[in-house]
Amino acid sequence: xxxxxxxxxxxxxxxxxxxxxxxxxxxxxxxxxxxxxxxxxxxxxxxxxxxxxxxxxxxxxxxxxxxxxxxxxxxxxxxxxxxxxxxxxxxxxxxxxxxxxxxxxxxxxxxxxxxxxxxxxxxxxxxxxxxxxxxxxxxxxxxxxxxxxxxxxxxxxxxxxxxxxxxxxxxxxxxxxxxxxxxxxxxxxxxxxxxxxxxxxxxxxx
Numbered sequence: 001x002x003x004x005x006x007x008x009x010x011x012x013x014x015x016x017x018x019x020x021x022x023x024x025x026x027x028x029x030x031x032x033x034x035x036x037x038x039x040x041x042x043x044x045x046x047x048x049x050x051x052x053x054x055x056x057x058x059x060x061x062x063x064x065x066x067x068x069x070x071x072x073x074x075x076x077x078x079x080x081x082x083x084x085x086x087x088x089x090x091x092x093x094x095x096x097x098x099x100x101x102x103x104x105x106x107x108x109x110x111x112x113x114x115x116x117x118x119x120x121x122x123x124x125x126x127x128x129x130x131x132x133x134x135x136x137x138x139x140x141x142x143x144x145x146x147x148x149x150x151x152x153x154x155x156x157x158x159x160x161x162x163x164x165x166x167x168x169x170x171x172x173x174x175x176x177x178x179x180x181x182x183x184x185x186x187x188x189x190x191x192x193x194x195x196x197x198x199x200x201x202x203x204x205x206x
Contacts, residue, residue: 003029006039010047017047023061025050025068045170049085052177057087075169085173086180088120101130108142112149155187 007014020026026046029037046068053064067084074080082088105127109116116123126145133140162179166172 001039001044003037003039006043006047010044010051012047012051020047020050024065025061042170045168045174049170049174049177052174053085056177056181057085071169071173078169078172081169081173082176083117085177088117088122101127101134104130104142108145108149111142111146112153159183 001009003014003017006012007017010017012020017026021028026043029039029043031037050064050068053059053067054061059067070084071081074084102123105123108126109123130140130142159176159179163172163176166175
């Protein structure tokens with residue numbers, strides 16, 4: 001396909017596609033003339049992933065380039081590819097920041113029997129949240145989070161089920177990223193609706 005069709009099918013402007021080509025985010029097309037090139041479905045899937053990484057996940061161009069390079073090196077390792085795209089794994093094996101509740105998170109992960117990398121950013125985020133809650137007088141510990149974590153397990157199963165049947169790694173990465181990041185506001189909204197319903201069930205007529 002010509003660059004104009006690639007633009008039409010991807011929803012990315014020709015100017016932006018040319019910029020991605022210059023920055024190395026998109027591989028060059030097959031040269032057909034001095035100023036013309038042909039692109040294929042691989043370019044389309046790669047372009048959609050670039051758009052998702054920069055627009056949805058909010059990565060910079062340089063970070064996106066680095067991540068795409070890492071994904072190429074991990075061809076065949078679906079678990080690590082998804083981890084990098086979703087931000088649950090770091091590009092470099094850097095130590096995780098310590099938070100005062102990090103011990104609680106370690107205990108929770110061990111209790112659940114989860115296979116989670118020790119430097120996963122979500123570990124730090126969870127520990128920081130527990131620390132903030134405690135500073136505000138809400139003494140939650142990891143035991144309180146166990147039933148919530150079990151609900152999260154069921155959600156994760158549903159998430160990964162959505163990727164069934166997708167064989168192309170770029171398409172799978174894009175779908176996983178969009179489902180995770182764009183679906184999170186919907187999941188939060190469902191929680192709010194459920195809370196309102198439960199409150200009405202318990203307290204309506206009080």
